[in-house]
Amino acid sequence: QVQLVESGGGVVQPGRSLRLSCTASGFTFSNYTMHWVRQAPGKGLEWVAVISFDGSNLYCADSVKGRFTISRDNSKNTLYLQMNSLRGEDTAVYYCARDLRGSPSYYFAYWGQGTLVTVSS
Amino acid sequence: SSELTQDPAVSVALRQTVKITCQGDSLRGYYATWYQQKPGQAPILVIYGENNRPSGIPDRFSASNSGNTASLTITGAQAEDEADYYCNSRDSSGYPLFGTGTKVTVL
DSSP states (O other): OOEEEEEOOEEEOTTOOEEEEEEEESSOGGGSOEEEEEEOTTSOEEEEEEEOTTSSOEEEOTTTTTTEEEEEETTTTEEEEEEOSOOGGGOEEEEEEEESSSSOOOOEEEEOOOEEEEEOO | OOOOEEOSEEEEOTTOOEEEEEEOGGGGTSOOEEEEEOTTSOOEEEEBTTTBOOTTOOTTEEEEEETTEEEEEESSOOGGGOEEEEEEEEOTTSOEEEOOOEEEEEO
């Protein structure tokens, strides 16, 4: 079955960097568009970034553009989110999600359990 | 800016029907997608496209759209349907935008 396991979260000071990973199994990772979605404590969902199946197309939400970078290593079945210049408002649970289809449909069909990032001094 | 507005909370008696609404200009051009999230868990996809349910989602969940309003209907609500529900569509750039969320309580 499809499994997505995020890691790399933790407590980080404002202005510092963190890299999240999402390891996939149970499907052919290299065939699917992948996403990051976050949820601040007690708040709603916010889409963060998307990357195409081959990594050639990627895009980040305006709220993180220029600070966050999404990438993937299909040889390792792993999705990444490099987060730089972190701010308090980036505090959230970060979920990786698999698209329903290979090309981006923006239907988040499978989700990981999430990893908590806390930005605090 | 693009927004998707949902009622913060609704309640429904066990085995009765509840409709959750989502309003926003982007819904005139895109169908809403619906997600269910229970406390401490990741969201799950409930409805996508015009009215499609992924495998494993009960047929008591259905969706409809009219103008700038999308609706998720639970017909014969069960205790396990108690959760937060989020609609999703696109912002003005064509990228995903989530609604504000609705907490559904089953009485």
